[in-house]
Structures are given as structure tokens and as C-alpha cells.
Amino acid sequence: MTPSTKKRVLSGMRSTGKLHLGNYVGALENWVRMQDEYDCFFFIADWHALTTDYADTSRLKENSVEVLLDWLAAGLDPAKCVMFIQSHVPAHAELHLLLSMITPLGWLERVPTYKEQKENIKEKDLGTYGFLGYPVLQSADILIYKADVVPVGEDQVAHVELTREIARRFNGFYAGKREYVFPEPAALLTPAARLPGTDGRKMSKSYGNAVMLTDPEPVVRQKLKTMVTDPARVRRSDPGNPDVCPVGDLHKIFSTKETMAKVYEGCRSAGIGCIECKSWAADALVNILNPMQERRKKYEDDPRLAWDILEAGSARARGVAGTTMNEVRESMRLDYSSNYEPVKDSKK
């Protein structure tokens, strides 16, 4: 398929620094698969990171680079997809501003992530204009590329829905003779295998229970050793159940059928110990992480390579975004350069 007949995919991640296995199975693995089939744009949302972490920006740049390195490590390929950084495409901000003019406050106050985070995050003041506008910026990110498909996790579906509503409202006001300016994007829900962290809760950087994509083998093995198991298996002789064990969940996601069979059999009959079982899970993780860490080396040794990819991607993105913005300005009658006739100065 030529790029023009492929559907366009757009998605982003906030620049939060190094990624973990949960980010991989929850998003990245899916993106890597999509880059062969779709016209893909993936970006690092550094401005979105500012909506909550505005007070201390000392790690912003570093965090963005870490995300990019993990993307490349996981197999995103600059020959197959466009990777860029949000702040390198200033047109996102222009569209954000224009969309903010037509977005009713009530739509934003209703967004579930807004309500939840405002209640749950107490250590930062989220009563800012920028934080309320988070989903408007996200809408601009999506609409400026006229994306057809937006792969996201469950928590982001409401944001894509809002994007559709904003697109509809914009088209209603300004499409004029056109059928529409912005196509309505569809959310593609990433089938979320819930990946447990070492403490059995959902893997999350902030819980300190994550296996990072950059963890070397000894660290992975150590983390697995301390991972919680089926609480019913107190002694080696007690039978257990992989279906209620976080290590069992890891096996289900990462291990082969043969290993799975050994785990079910051995755990239920108390034929294997948890230490052995965990070492098999560690084997599976190491198997996945090794090739990533191998790929990452090249870019760590020569960071210029990664920056070049980002710069080339950002230039591509600016081109596409610029074309959309020309259309947006024209449809909103903000295209002064071609219509405006200067009034002659009568005093001369």
C-alpha cells in the first residue's frame, strides 16, 4: 500500500522518562505491530508532561530522550513510522488555541481523568488553565494530522471521544462548502493485558514495582525473586494456583505454552518451588528485554543518531501539520495573506 491509501495512526506518550514492561505490553508492542500496516505518527508529548510537572522542568529533556531511546529499543523503526516531539511542532499550540475558543468549559470539567486526577493528586496544584485544557491540546495533536485511528489505553478513550466532539463542532462552524475539515478519529483500544508489578498491583513507575525495559538481567532476576506469589503457598509442600498468582500472570503473557504447562502442573501439585517458577518467568522476560537492550546500545553510544531521527520526524510532522493549519486558517477566515487588501494611505 502507498502511504496515501493507508489509514493514518497517531498516538503519543508523555515524556515520563524510562519505560517499563507495562508500557511495552500496554502500548508500545502494539505500535510496533501497527507501523507495518498504517501510516504511523508517534510523538513524545513534552507539553502534556508540563500540565502536571510545570514547577520543576529540570528533567524534561532527559525524560523525552529516555522515551525515544526506549521506543527505538522496542522496535519502532524510523524507516516505517514518523517519530517526533510535540514542542518541535509549534502548530499544535496554534490549533490548541483555536480549538480552545470553541470548546465549552462543561465538556472539559466532565472529563473523567480531569476529575480523578484533581482529586487524587494532592501534592501539586492542578487548578491551572493548562491542566483543564489537557484534552484540548490532545485533540489538537490528533486533529492536526487528521488521524483516522488513535491507539490508546482505556483511560484515554474519553479524550478521543472529546476530540470527535470538538471536530464535529469545528466542522459545524467552519467547514463551509467543504464536507468537513477534520475527520472524526476512532479510538483503538489497546487490548490491555493487566501486567502485575512485583508487589502484585498493576505495574506502575510510581508504585516502585516495575521492571524497566533497561533493567539488566541480574536486576530482572532479583526483582522477580522478591515478587509476591499465591499467598496460599506458604510452604514448598503447599499446592498453589497460577491463576491467582502474579507470577502466573507474567507466565501467561510472556512464557511459551510448554512452560505454562509445566507451571500449571508443578504449581498445583507442589511439584515445583516458587523460586524455580520465578526463574522461568525471569527467563522469559530476559528473552524479550535482551534484543531491546541490544538495539538501544547503538543509540546510547551515539545520542546524535536518536536526535537526528527526532529532528527528521519533527520536520515531516511540521509539513503535515502546516498543510492542515493552512486549511484551518482558510476555513476560519484567518488567512489574511491571500485576502487582505491594505487600505491606501490617503495622506500621501
Ligand code: TRP
Ligand atoms: N494523554 C496521553 C496519555 O497520557 C498522551 C497523549 C497526548 C496522546 N496527546 C495524545 C495520546 C494524542 C494519543 C493521541 O497517555
Ligand code: SF4
Ligand atoms: Fe506462583 Fe509459580 Fe509459586 Fe505457583 S509456583 S505460586 S505460579 S510463583
